[in-house]
Amino acid sequence: MSTAALLGEFAGPDALEAAMEALRRRGFTRLEAHAPYPLDWMRRQAGVRRWPLPVGAAVAAAGGFALSLAVQAHAHLDYPLNVGGRPVLAWAAFLLPALQFAALSAVIAAAVGMLLANGLPRLHHPLFEVERFRAVTDDGFFLSVAAADPLFAPGRVETALREAGALRVWEVPG
Template sequence: MCRWSPRSRSSRRCIRSAAMAECLGLLARFPAPQPLVDAAACAWGLGYRRLDAFAPFALEALEPVLAVDAKRVGRMACLGAGLGVVLALVMQLGSVWAYPLNIGGRPLVALPSFAVVTFLFAVVFAATAAVLTLLLCSRLPRLHHPLFGVEGFEAASDDGFFLFIDARDPLFDAHQTHAWLAERAQSVQEVAP
């Protein structure tokens, strides 16, 4: 069940003990994917917005909870392809205008002759935009993250399911959030910087 204690909203904000002053957040480990999805949905419903989930495989049920925009990469690839087409046409038209060569009585601006280069530019720009957007959305490349130092977190790529609640979340209260997570998770750990 998704519950919160009846404290006022203002009294929940940023109440931390001296021990939690250096805490970046709380990391909870779950035994299976469904409890992770349920806890993330419940946390989102309670008002937590700075959440992140880690699992060894994609969990589509987490996309609406974590506000994942699944179409962002496709949209950016289309924009990249459009930019590639425009750039290729401008480049070829500029070349024809700067160096007009009338060979065999053909027109200077012959779009069929521009097709191959235009297509290649569209493909290269779309692929580049898709890869860069994927890396940026995944917050990669990131060589170090404080979660890497948490004991047992390496299981996130094997058989572990984790939910991280950031201490910068407006609703984060160290003790209350820890107690709330402890009711649902196998274990809860503080993440040190």
């Protein structure tokens, strides 16, 4: 069985941050910190880039708005109704449905974008094979080094994790 990663458990958030910095200095690049709550330094240390999710939602909203106006205009030109002397293209009446469709388009784009950015849906992760990893939702602080790291060698990574202060180290089956 192949190894997907090595996982180290640390005493707390400060120890986890110090370990992340120590392994970065040693040249490891495929690191992932796991904690029961968000830590301010995690995004910065893990190299998480900002994703243009708000821009995608705004573009989807503008597209939805334009599409809704076009569909309504097309429908009213094909089947004109004269209600109370109103013009065939009554733009004021088209705005409310167009705004609602724009909001719906933005929400759908944001939801799909969030799923793609997070790599979801992923129903199973190799880390779940380590029994102790369940503590990450309660009081556990873990650092994993993926086997895809260019410097990955199980002995070298285990030594680096222990020198960085890991209480325990597990091999994550791949």
